[in-house]
Amino acid sequence: MKAGKQLWRTFGPVLVAVIAALALFATPWRGLKINSQTLKEATVSLSTNVYRGEKIKDVALNDNYVPFIGSSELSRMDAMHPSVLAAKYKRGYQTLLLGGPGSQSLNHYFTIQEMSAQLRNKKVVYVISPQWFTPKGQRPDAFGYYYSALQATDWLLQAKNTKADRYAAQRLLAMPSGTSSLLIENATKKIAAGRRLSAVEKLMLTQKQVILKNEDALFSTLDLDNNWEHIKQETKKLPATDNERLLNQVAVKQAQQETTNNEFNIKDSFFKKELRGGRRLPRLKDSQVRFDYRRSPEYADFQLVLQQLAALNCQVEFVLPPINQRWVDYTGLNMTMWRQTTKKIKQQLLNQGFTNIDDLSEDGNQAYYMEDTIHIGWRGWLRMDQSVRPFLTETQAQPDYQISDYYLSPAWQQKIVK
Amino acid sequence: MPVINLQPYSSPRYFLILLLGLLPIMIGLYHGKRFRVYETIFSLVFLVLTFGGDHWQQGVALIIYIAYQFILTLAYVHYRKTRNQTGVFVGAVLLAILPLTVVKFTPFLAGGKITLGFLGISYLTFKTVQVVMEVRDGTIKDFDWKLYLHFLLFFPTISSGPIDRYRRFKKDYETIPDRSAYLEDLEKAVHYLFLGFFYKFILGYLFGTLWLPSLQHWALMQRHAFGGLGLSWALLGYMYDYSMYLFFDFAGYSLFAIAISYFMGIKTPPNFNKPFAAGNIKEFWNRWHMTLSFWFRDFIFMRFTFWFMKKRWIKNRIRISQIAYLVNFLIMGFWHGLTWYYIVYGLFHACAIIINDIWLRYKKKHQAQIPSNKFTKGFSVFLTFNVVCFSFLIFSGILDKLWFM
Amino acid sequence: MTDTEKVVSILNDLTGEDLGGKLDENIFANGLLDSMATVQLLLDLEDQFDVDVPVSEFDRNEWDTPNKIVAKVAALK
Numbered sequence: 050m051k052a053g054k055q056l057w058r059t060f061g062p063v064l065v066a067v068i069a070a071l072a073l074f075a076t077p078w079r080g081l082k083i084n085s086q087t088l089k090e091a092t093v094s095l096s097t098n099v100y101r102g103e104k105i106k107d108v109a110l111n112d113n114y115v116p117f118i119g120s121s122e123l124s125r126m127d128a129m130h131p132s133v134l135a136a137k138y139k140r141g142y143q144t145l146l147l148g149g150p151g152s153q154s155l156n157h158y159f160t161i162q163e164m165s166a167q168l169r170n171k172k173v174v175y176v177i178s179p180q181w182f183t184p185k186g187q188r189p190d191a192f193g194y195y196y197s198a199l200q201a202t203d204w205l206l207q208a209k210n211t212k213a214d215r216y217a218a219q220r221l222l223a224m225p226s227g228t229s230s231l232l233i234e235n236a237t238k239k240i241a242a243g244r245r246l247s248a249v250e251k252l253m254l255t256q257k258q259v260i261l262k263n264e265d266a267l268f269s270t271l272d273l274d275n276n277w278e279h280i281k282q283e284t285k286k287l288p289a290t291d292n293e294r295l296l297n298q299v300a301v302k303q304a305q306q307e308t309t310n311n312e313f314n315i316k317d318s319f320f321k322k323e324l325r326g327g328r329r330l331p332r333l334k335d336s337q338v339r340f341d342y343r344r345s346p347e348y349a350d351f352q353l354v355l356q357q358l359a360a361l362n363c364q365v366e367f368v369l370p371p372i373n374q375r376w377v378d379y380t381g382l383n384m385t386m387w388r389q390t391t392k393k394i395k396q397q398l399l400n401q402g403f404t405n406i407d408d409l410s411e412d413g414n415q416a417y418y419m420e421d422t423i424h425i426g427w428r429g430w431l432r433m434d435q436s437v438r439p440f441l442t443e444t445q446a447q448p449d450y451q452i453s454d455y456y457l458s459p460a461w462q463q464k465i466v467k
Numbered sequence: 468m469p470v471i472n473l474q475p476y477s478s479p480r481y482f483l484i485l486l487l488g489l490l491p492i493m494i495g496l497y498h499g500k501r502f503r504v505y506e507t508i509f510s511l512v513f514l515v516l517t518f519g520g521d522h523w524q525q526g527v528a529l530i531i532y533i534a535y536q537f538i539l540t541l542a543y544v545h546y547r548k549t550r551n552q553t554g555v556f557v558g559a560v561l562l563a564i565l566p567l568t569v570v571k572f573t574p575f576l577a578g579g580k581i582t583l584g585f586l587g588i589s590y591l592t593f594k595t596v597q598v599v600m601e602v603r604d605g606t607i608k609d610f611d612w613k614l615y616l617h618f619l620l621f622f623p624t625i626s627s628g629p630i631d632r633y634r635r636f637k638k639d640y641e642t643i644p645d646r647s648a649y650l651e652d653l654e655k656a657v658h659y660l661f662l663g664f665f666y667k668f669i670l671g672y673l674f675g676t677l678w679l680p681s682l683q684h685w686a687l688m689q690r691h692a693f694g695g696l697g698l699s700w701a702l703l704g705y706m707y708d709y710s711m712y713l714f715f716d717f718a719g720y721s722l723f724a725i726a727i728s729y730f731m732g733i734k735t736p737p738n739f740n741k742p743f744a745a746g747n748i749k750e751f752w753n754r755w756h757m758t759l760s761f762w763f764r765d766f767i768f769m770r771f772t773f774w775f776m777k778k779r780w781i782k783n784r785i786r787i788s789q790i791a792y793l794v795n796f797l798i799m800g801f802w803h804g805l806t807w808y809y810i811v812y813g814l815f816h817a818c819a820i821i822i823n824d825i826w827l828r829y830k831k832k833h834q835a836q837i838p839s840n841k842f843t844k845g846f847s848v849f850l851t852f853n854v855v856c857f858s859f860l861i862f863s864g865i866l867d868k869l870w871f872m
Numbered sequence: 873m874t875d876t877e878k879v880v881s882i883l884n885d886l887t888g889e890d891l892g893g894k895l896d897e898n899i900f901a902n903g904l905l906d907s908m909a910t911v912q913l914l915l916d917l918e919d920q921f922d923v924d925v926p927v928s929e930f931d932r933n934e935w936d937t938p939n940k941i942v943a944k945v946a947a948l949k
Contacts, residue, residue, distance in 0.1 A: 052650060059654045066661075070479070097681070150688060190868075194684045231474075272677070329691070604926030749906070764907055769927050772911045788908045831888075 077259055080266030083108050087270050092145045093132045094273040100147055101197030102269035103163050110167035114145040118157050119176030121150040122424045128283040129300050129430035137284040138291040142441050151191030153181040154350035159200040161357050169361045176368045179342045179390045186346035193226035199261040201233045202254050208240045212454040213356050215241055304417035304427040313375045319421040335381035342390040344463045352456040359450035366405045366440045368433055374413035376422045393466035402450040407436040473516045475626045476723040489730050496649050496732045513622045525585035532566055536595045544610045547602050556603045563599050567592040575805045587626040593762050598633050623727035629738040629758040639733045656729035659722045667719025674712035682708050690869050697869040706860040746847045748823045768795045793817045812862040879942050882916045895939045923948040
């Protein structure tokens, strides 16, 4: 049987490969255990693997990690950064950093709902950037960068016929990544139309979820940015005791050393790289006069996050960061618009029972609050820590949320709060 | 019930269903028989899976398209039996290209709102035009309409090639390989299939899914860099990464199509032959997307030059070849789509190959003075690689996003 | 002149090499003949042998040595 032998030689390996692949991906297996070192690295890596995935977030939340949700400011890791403070002092919590440049409320909504089970009744710190609230809101390409099919399948399998879920479905369909898988697209269309998923669709989504969860468990710890080493280095600059006055001295010293080449109190490296050592300045003079954050679909996306956090009975500390006053003066950003924006955001929060708000939006002229143009740093981190530390270390009152779908409406999105 | 639709070579499920469906064909060929009826039904099922479900508009477009081309070709074959006027021939070619032209122009005119056509229309057009041209030349004489349909609708290659030729396909279809030859084909098929997996699902995934979005993200975030041109290190990284992605994704896809063809006893020609090892642009086009570039060489470049030289409109052979390159690559650009970056990509390659030719002529004349050693050869590969990657940066359309969006 | 001599003389003109002694040398594999030269070859054959060689007839594998070209021309006559 020479031919038979040759056939086996050709197809035997194929058979083995098929069986191995099925065993690895299509059975509910969930990969290997994550050790504490990997967890330390992953939670501060700001890697999209972590943000889009599930396993690391779940393991971290079952430990003593608190999600710090935000965007690009999270990557400003000087010595006063929340992750460095949490690593240095025994405060009983560690930080799970979620977000990066371009991630906004809609991405956060999908990433939060992925951790529903673990996040229930827990605490969350949420840094809002008024810069998200542009007339067009979420940029589709940036959304795609932080989106994963796993988020979508998780979401679809629990979606109900509510205003919020229908709205979320519509938003997902408006993004190119939401239509990249036919199964997900069709199911999302049904949710958007207020219809139920069929049993077959649920079965297929569940099967897809099994595979995606295995992929996530197997691969999400690979290729992480190593910020942990950097954080460990930064902790060495901090005083031995967790003392505000001593910390402030360190912050001022570090800030002074790092802001020498410009009059905006912007970090030297940022000024050199992003502003080309000042060569880009002339073009940016008065470039933000027309910026307007008061009317934006982002307000409704933000509402998705709020109703999700309320449904999970989370205690949330919202931070409204400052903006570099010298930079505002140079670029001509309209401060009346800025104030109306923060007022509108606060109104949306307070009216629904989100009362833990640390509003720093008027503190842009405080020395060394900002690391660059719009990103908090040094003393700004410390100022934020004054509210974050007690919030996380002390017992908080049970929240009483009254969620209103009005904040999803176009009327609210376009309303100017004076 | 969710609509059933499977995109070719996109998921493990597709491959499992495909291999199960292929089994009877393989058993048949192993025993020296081609089950034509089964093969036809099997092909139709896979066409329905690709163009059915919620892609049904595409399915309808495909049927109309095939009927149109079928009637056109049959009419031309009938005409060609008795007469042979150039005007009628040109008319037939134009009519064969017409549907593709309409499909490519509609989104442009309708502002991207309407898309006609179906997956693979550009590749089918190569086949239909080729047959019309060969009928004109008299190299296709015994036109078999059943085989023609089979050739057009051969599902492994229908969506993205490789672009086969009618006469080559016919030879394979009509001769059944003997057992030992078929066993060798199967071995090759499995090899191609797994190489395809490695290319498309591992390397293509690394370059395309894992790294490309980050690089694109960082490149777009620096849209104000370099005086507003957005030139950044991230963009450079994007250029190389995109080039690798383009190659591994497409070469992987081609390997799947070739592997499935081999299972069916059809030796679909290769599409890639180590393109990044090319020492100059001309060589690159003999190694990159080969069935496309050979098609353009045989049916556009050579015909164009043949015709110009025969009519003696321009005496200078070099000038003719330069015009032919421009025409050739410009058409290729338009074929990719009606956007400025595809057309610039075409023009860029035309210029590159013209410059390459000038250099080759210069080198031939001054052979004695120009050194040729390992170092110069290595340098030429390096230079060609970078020129090609730059052309793919244009092709990728990221510059459009960077500058105009 | 015989057919072979005629073909070789055409090829010599096009490639700039003497192929008289290399009747089985692959003229494409060695890069001796590019697409332009190939078209010129077809035109020259048409002129000198009064045969009509359509471009589609031109299958590289069947025309890749001087000997094969001679045979092809003979068949087309």
